[in-house]
Amino acid sequence: MLELLAKSHLTWIKYLRSFGCPEDICEDFVQDMYIKVWEYQNKYNKDLMYNGSEVNYYFIYVTLQNLYLDFCRKKKLDTSDIEGIDREDEEYNEIDYSNELEAVNRWYNSDNSNIYEDEYYKKIFEEIFIEKKSVSELSRESKITYWSLRNAIKIIKKQINDLK
Numbered sequence: 001m002l003e004l005l006a007k008s009h010l011t012w013i014k015y016l017r018s019f020g021c022p023e024d025i026c027e028d029f030v031q032d033m034y035i036k037v038w039e040y041q042n043k044y045n046k047d048l049m050y051n052g053s054e055v056n057y058y059f060i061y062v063t064l065q066n067l068y069l070d071f072c073r074k075k076k077l078d079t080s081d082i083e084g085i086d087r088e089d090e091e092y093n094e095i096d097y098s099n100e101l102e103a104v105n106r107w108y109n110s111d112n113s114n115i116y117e118d119e120y121y122k123k124i125f126e127e128i129f130i131e132k133k134s135v136s137e138l139s140r141e142s143k144i145t146y147w148s149l150r151n152a153i154k155i156i157k158k159q160i161n162d163l164k
Helices: 002-007 009-019 023-044 057-074 080-094 097-109 115-130 135-142 146-162
Strands: none
Touching (some): 002 023, 009 023, 009 057, 023 057, 057 146, 097 146, 115 135, 115 146, 135 146
16 A cells, blocks of 8 residues: 555645645655554554555545644644635535526536536536535545545536526
C-alpha cells in the first residue's frame, strides 16, 4: 500500500498547500501521513484501498488535514479557513433547489450530445440531492473518487445556475 501512496506523493503535497501549509513543512506532514496510514492498517487490519488497487483519496485527505490542523492548533494559528473545508461536503446535501425547480427540471430533462456524461451527472444529482447521500458515502458505494464526485457536483450546480 505504501508504494501506491508514494506514487501520488506530489498530490499529497498539493493537498497540504491547498490548506495553506508552508512549503517547507509539507514533506514532514506527508511523511507523518505515511506512518499514520501504516500504523492504522497494522492496528485495525483494514485495507484502505478501493478494489485493492485504488488509493482512498478521501481518507488520505482527511488524515493530512487533521495533521495540519493539529499543528496549527499547537502553534495557535487561525484554522477557520481549513476547518470550513469539511463543512463543504455537508453543503452539497443542504442546497434547496425547490425555489429553482424550473431550472432543475430543464437541466434534468435536457438531452446532451454526450449521453454518458448526461447520465453520469443525472445519477450523481439523484444520489446527492434527492437521496441526500454525502459525497464521501457515494464515493465509497460507487468506487468513484471523492474528488471526481466533488468536481461533477460543481459542474451540475453551474449547469443549473446557467439555466436560471
